[in-house]
Amino acid sequence: MTAHPAVLLENTRKSFSGKAAIKGVSLRIEAGERVALLGASGSGKSTLIRLMSGLERQDADAGRIEVLGRTLQSGSDLSRMAREIRRDVGVIFQQFNLVGRLPVHTNVLMGLAGQVPLWRSLTGRFSVEERALALDALTRLGLLPQSFQRASTLSGGQQQRAAIARTLVQRAKLVLADEPVASLDPESTKRVMDHLLELNEQQGITVVVSLHQVELARRYCQRIIALRHGEVIFDGPSHLLNPALIERLYGQGARELLAPVAGLDAVSLDARQTPHPSITQMPASAA
Ligand SMILES: Nc1ncnc2c1ncn2[C@@H]1O[C@H](COP(=O)(O)OP(=O)(O)OP(=O)(O)O)[C@@H](O)[C@H]1O
Numbered sequence: 445m446t447a448h449p450a451v452l453l454e455n456t457r458k459s460f461s462g463k464a465a466i467k468g469v470s471l472r473i474e475a476g477e478r479v480a481l482l483g484a485s486g487s488g489k490s491t492l493i494r495l496m497s498g499l500e501r502q503d504a505d506a507g508r509i510e511v512l513g514r515t516l517q518s519g520s521d522l523s524r525m526a527r528e529i530r531r532d533v534g535v536i537f538q539q540f541n542l543v544g545r546l547p548v549h550t551n552v553l554m555g556l557a558g559q560v561p562l563w564r565s566l567t568g569r570f571s572v573e574e575r576a577l578a579l580d581a582l583t584r585l586g587l588l589p590q591s592f593q594r595a596s597t598l599s600g601g602q603q604q605r606a607a608i609a610r611t612l613v614q615r616a617k618l619v620l621a622d623e624p625v626a627s628l629d630p631e632s633t634k635r636v637m638d639h640l641l642e643l644n645e646q647q648g649i650t651v652v653v654s655l656h657q658v659e660l661a662r663r664y665c666q667r668i669i670a671l672r673h674g675e676v677i678f679d680g681p682s683h684l685l686n687p688a689l690i691e692r693l694y695g696q697g698a699r700e701l702l703a704p705v706a707g708l709d710a711v712s713l714d715a716r717q718t719p720h721p722s723i724t725q726m727p728a729s730a731a
Pocket residue numbers: 460461464465483484485486487488489490491492656
């Protein structure tokens with residue numbers, strides 16, 4: 445484990461038109477962790493991920509966001525190193541983020557956009573080595589047959605797998621995935637989540653994935669950070685976040701999080717728990 449955490453949030457705040465979406469969140473994610481950000485719709489998952497990837501700026505009275513050992517944001521100031529930091533961060537969105545008219549293979553090569561001169565990525569001038577890297581990533585993700593198809597012709601699950609392949613080509617050290625399986629059928633959900641798990645276990649990439657089903661979060665992540673109304677209401681080993689606690693923490697909102705995930709085999713949950721530095725658990729005030 446490296447000395448610096450993958451993500452460090454110190455009193456992160458974000459409001460939109462005076463309405464707080466993230467209300468002073470502080471947390472630390474170590475390199476190599478696989479963490480689920482759990483929360484009902486509107487709880488702040490996307491905003492937090494956008495803040496961690498530098499796509500959204502904090503409020504002026506917020507603290508610091510450190511990513512991979514470097515300060516990304518301090519108050520509302522975005523670091524001058526933001527571009528360099530982002531080079532090491534792969535972001536996967538709920539809404540598919542490929543360029544539809546370009547072949548899958550070219551989309552995957554876009555993972556190199558931060559590393560090669562702009563003119564090369566715009567004109568598609570990639571070296572033989574770079575192309576081989578993309579084909580290798582596509583093979584790993586089971587997309588070799590689709591490599592030269594336009595991205596727009598892929599299914600949702602295939603598009604998400606292509607986005608994961610792009611983070612491999614990017615050689616991202618941290619992957620932030622915002623509800624990558626929200627629009628997918630059970631079979632594709634499982635495949636995409638399995639690949640995120642593989643990325644973490646085989647490549648040692650830190651994975652932070654937002655989800656709104658506790659069953660998926662528990663199945664795939666050792667640690668869950670649960671958000672409600674822009675605040676962390678639970679942070680600890682996934683097995684401790686059982687349905688009873690979810691109901692206590694979320695009240696009415698629990699139903700959305702407890703929705704069953706069809707097609708997940710009855711795996712033993714929480715098989716790989718790792719020691720965890722902090723457990724935060726606060727009773728929901730209005731539950
Ligand atoms: N660009 C924006 N402008 C105004 N309000 C916003 C903006 N982005 C987010 N919000 C508000 O911030 C709060 C948190 O939204 P966010 O999208 O982060 O939630 P979420 O947990 O990702 O929800 P979902 O599960 O529906 O994706 C919501 O009240 C939302 O309306």
